[in-house]
Amino acid sequence: MAQSLDRLKESPSQTAGPYVHIGLTPNFCGIDGVYQSDLGSTMVNSETRGERIELRIRVLDGTGTPLKDALIEIWQADASGLYNSPAEMRGPADPNFLGWGRQPSDMETGVCRFQTIKPGRVPFRDGRLMAPHITLWIVARGINIGLNTRLYFSDEEKANAEDPILARIEHRVRVPTLIAERQGDTYVFDVHLQGEKETVFFDS
């Protein structure tokens, strides 16, 4: 026997369920007048620094069918690679960019769209620079615990090649599952929940 460490356990996760929109994007699902707007629906204003981009993200189930009831949140650095967060010790981030967004997938097409900016590079724990990336958190009916992954950019080949997280992926054929394809100012990204093209999800 020994002393107790006296730690609490994290509250267990439960699925967001089919009606996550009522809580997180009520205006989107027709519940008007409770909040002025849906939190996280607008990420940039005219003062935000950086290159404007659109993300078009779909989440596909094990049959390849896009989820029409998913909800995605993204978290990213500003154009200079700084996070707008109290835990960011390197300096002040762009005051016109929170770096966080939330979007439901379209109820017909399953596409989630984010209007944002391309993030700068952020240092890894040892000081090496990570490639520009956006952190994703995905919830939906049937997902028991929110899924974490990252979106990297297809036009950052050199940075991607030296990224310390991408380098940890043992099966190199899976690296492209984290890279969004550039089409003009839009990046297209499919998240596969299962199957041959299953996206690399994170435990971090």
Place this chain on the structure above:
Amino acid sequence: MAESGSNRAPEIGAFFQRDRQWHPAAFTPDYKSSVLRSPQKALLSFDNTLSELTGPVFGHAMLGELDNDLIHNFAKAGDSAIGERIIVHGRVLDERGKGVPGALLEFWQANAGGRYRHKKDGYLAPLDPNFGGCGRTITGEDGGYAFRTVRPGPYPWPNGPNDWRPAHIHFSVFGHGFAQRLITQMYFEGDPLIWRCPIVGGISNKAAIAALIAALDMQSTIPMDALAYKFDIVLRGRRSTLFENRPEGN
């Protein structure tokens, strides 16, 4: 650096590893929707980088006066939602037992009859014209929170031939780092449906299930008005940075 709304020095240590045995597994076939939506390959494990350690801050200024009152925030002036009036309160803590101030809590639920205000919910229980079903609040300095609502009804759902969800309130919790992001559900003490629910049953540890069951709290009721339930939520704790090699730039 964003304002934390607190006088504490910001905490920057990495989060404790998530205990994946304690959480429900991704693949829980008794909950049929999980079958085709559960990743099957191993997760990529790594110690938190700045991308997981940091997170946005939501100030109290974003809150409207009725955001934490589901009895009134959708009701016509002078009206209120139908149902058992309750207060839900508690604290958001981390695994070290410290209160988490400034955490954004968002909650949603069915009405007293078990019906959601959502076009995809076709349950025959009626909508309550005075109940929307969503609310939010931000924890105070000690991690405390409270809101008013009506007790949601249980409802049937298409899974097995006769599955019923226990009465529950969905909670979304935003702590200080994006790696703490959590969605869960609160259940009510004494509800016999809890132990029959395939979604709850995805959690294999009984003590873990008990951690999602709010206790009736008679000391916090408002006599002649509302019963009270106490529900504490625990987020991932942070390691101390005292003896760690600090990441470049810190």
